[in-house]
Amino acid sequence: MGLIGNLVGSPGAVTALGEAAKGVAEVFTPSATRKMELSAEAQMAALRQLGEEYQHPALSWFDRMVNGLNRLPRPFLAFGTIGLFVYAMVDPVAFAQRMVGLNAVPEPLWWLLGAIVAFYFGARETYYFRNKGVVSPYAAGSGAVAEENAALEDWRQG
Numbered sequence: 464m465g466l467i468g469n470l471v472g473s474p475g476a477v478t479a480l481g482e483a484a485k486g487v488a489e490v491f492t493p494s495a496t497r498k499m500e501l502s503a504e505a506q507m508a509a510l511r512q513l514g515e516e517y518q519h520p521a522l523s524w525f526d527r528m529v530n531g532l533n534r535l536p537r538p539f540l541a542f543g544t545i546g547l548f549v550y551a552m553v554d555p556v557a558f559a560q561r562m563v564g565l566n567a568v569p570e571p572l573w574w575l576l577g578a579i580v581a582f583y584f585g586a587r588e589t590y591y592f593r594n595k596g597v598v599s600p601y602a603a604g605s606g607a608v609a610e611e612n613a614a615l616e617d618w619r620q621g
Contacts, residue, residue: 536583537584540580
């Protein structure tokens with residue numbers, strides 16, 4: 464036996480002493496490896512939960528109708544605005560009369576409309592902004608980190 468083995472008594476005691484020292488050290492300085500493992504586990508649990516939501520999609524007519532209605536506001540706003548420009552060019556007198564009618568709408572109603580539109584689009588933007596770090600690095604459903612694209616990174620930095 465070596466000198467340390469003679470001092471401590473047995474090789475198992477040396478291992479136990481080393482593990483105890485490691486445990487004491489982790490009280491003062493957390494293990495970076497364990498922190499990364501816990502972070503990865505949390506991300507995988509979130510992805511599993513997200514995947515479970517789509518395991519059994521609801522395919523009733525009502526669900527399909529609501530999903531379709533949820534996709535309508537942005538195209539309506541975009542095409543409606545373009546339609547107003549076309550309407551102004553086709554019939555300027557009627558367009559001016561409609562705009563006078565809009566001028567009669569009370570200001571609090573405009574604030575309400577602005578709040579509804581801002582919260583609708585702002586909530587979507589906030590959702591994607593908050594969740595881009597969780598969902599985007601992972602390939603769909605695999606849990607594997609997506610490959611780096613050097614050209615894309617150069618373009619982002621340039």
